[in-house]
Amino acid sequence: MNRQPDPPADRDSRLAGLLAELTEQLRQGQEPRVEELAAREPELAAELRELWAAALLAERFAAIASDEHLQATWNAALESGMPTTGPALPGHFGDFEILEELGRGGMGVVYRARQVSLDREVALKVVLRGTWASAADLARFRAEAGSAARLSHPNIVPVYEVGQIDEQPYFTMKLVAGTTLAERLSAGPLPGREAAALLAPVCRAIQYAHEQGLLHRDLKPSNVLLDADGRPHVSDFGLARRIESDERWTQTGAILGTPLYMSPEQAAGSRGQLGPTSDVYSLGAILYHMLTGRPPLQGPTALDTVLLVLEQDPPPPRLVNPLADADLEMIALRSLQKLPALRYATAGALADDLEAWLADEPIAARSGKFGQVFARLFRETHHAVVLENWGLLWMWHSLALLVICLVTNAFQYRGIRSPGPYVMLWTVGLGTWAAIFWALRRRAGPVTFVERQIAHVWASSMIGIALLFVLEMLMGLPVLTLSPLLGLTSGMVFLVKAGILTGEFYVQSAALFATAIVMAWMDRAGIPGSISLFGLVSAACFFFPGLKYWKQSGNAER
């Protein structure tokens, strides 16, 4: 009862413990289980993720700063001053006559060019010189481009050839006359049907590539070309560069890519975690952009975006665009789960759901693991910590409620018909307890704004309950006739608390509303004990969360 005001310190020591645990896991060479710990301590989750992100940075940079071998490589690299020249200017490039520049991307420049010997127009991508420092890198590029060249799918832009002229690697692709999805989206969101119809074949194409053992790694609207008929073609397949060895990244601006559609595991540069589900995430991000007109998470700088991608859930699409379809929203959010295991397992499964939605069939995103999204409804808000101040008091409160209700029923049973004793019990009795309750709460430390709000809701319910006796008298009704309203009033209070504190209180709210119905039925059928029933239900509504938060506050052990 005499809770000493130090909940923040307690919270901090738990947080410090969790951070130490994660660091330990990392040092043991395990994958740190941040989400597991976050789920165990939901009220610490947000800050834990934030601080852990900073700790990870420290670990990474420490690894660099303390490694002499790396230092040496580094200094040598600085001294040699790598030349990083741009690609060939328009004009002639081997067999190609360069016609115009189509765009610049992460690894080079794309031109519309005419291949003189074959007399055909192609998209020529010239890779920035210096991007491939070593022969091994170049060999890898050639191998990847080669496997991309073997892909044959109607929705994948075919790669014609991969080559090198004057140490300048390049590859050619079919020239798709039209626009890109990025340009299309710059005009705003797409209608649901159009979005699903456009993305489903893209997913199929990605699935096909995955079956061939190739990840895209850099899916984004600007890599989805739309031909004159509006059909999508995925370009730059499997060519997203791996950065390894001593490659130089000295340019800014033009060659920087975007983390907007990147999966968390990719943005974090996690080792070996990239898989088909990383592309699924990117497809989900594209769908999100189609539905809302903007990428799921976007910060003022690329860095802020990465931090968002690592830490935050995107706002539900319908919050951004109220016109977005609820089922498509589900599909997008399932693809955008932070944990790869919670996403669609394959791009094909995502395509299945999009096609099912187009055919007005039920979608898989609504079932199974997607219970996750519903679970979010029952999640605690960040205000739920105040309940720790109340845990023990709520257990006492449940006892007080139960006693008052049982005494009321006992009075009834003894045939007391005059309102006096009941009014005494429910106004003076309950009011006294409320005063004690509040005094105890204040003694335990400063009362927060949220607690004041809740106290007001609570007080309003007590005033309402006391006034029931007045109404009964004024309306000439026998005392306690309106008692089922106790259930309704309490149910309303819990619904408000569910919104402010934790979604778990929806359960309490529903139980109390149902109790009101049962009480009315019992009174009508002449079954005694309706008020005791209310006493039991409402006592349980307070006791169990009270116990939970009392334990959580750490006072249980003291």
Next chain:
Amino acid sequence: MWPDASQTIELLRRAGEGDASAVNGLLERHRAALRRIVMLRLDRGLQRRVDASDIVQDVMIEANRRLDDYLAAPNVPFHLWLRQIARDRVIDAYRRHKVAGRRSIDREQALVVRSAGSQSALDLAAQLAGRELTPAAAAVWHELEDRFRAALEQLDEPDREIIVMRHFEQLSNSEAAQTLGLSEPAAGMRYLRAMRRLREMLDEPSASGRSVP
């Protein structure tokens, strides 16, 4: 980065029995870690004047000389004891060379988070870990590195020190507590506060940029 503790204990036991090869082995196996500790704390100016290897050698000699005292009363784990000697030798080096500039001997804990210059450390990090980074991720990490370095520079000395201990020197919380003469919960709290400030600095847009020479 620190060698296995159980073997160290075994070697300490044998060294206590007068086994000279155990003493050697004991010191040798800590050489790499000591070198990192020293490198972390030598700034560029001092690096031009002294060789980290010389300092490490000094540490080894002094440790050898004082080993009997340590074995008689081992108050701290062996590697923390070595770390303390290394730290003192680095301070000596700063004092002897009176390195000009803001890395004065007053800032005895001077930590050098080296700038990558135009070369992204992340490329090297990628090399170190053999992990994949796509171009966009690398670019972002480059920016992140700049911001991280600037943020660390802005922290107060005690905050920076505990972060350096926990992450750069790879000490556990209890080791950091012993070194600082704090209780474990107190060290944990100091670390938590430091990380909070670091995080604030990271979020502060003004913390970015290349303020570090």
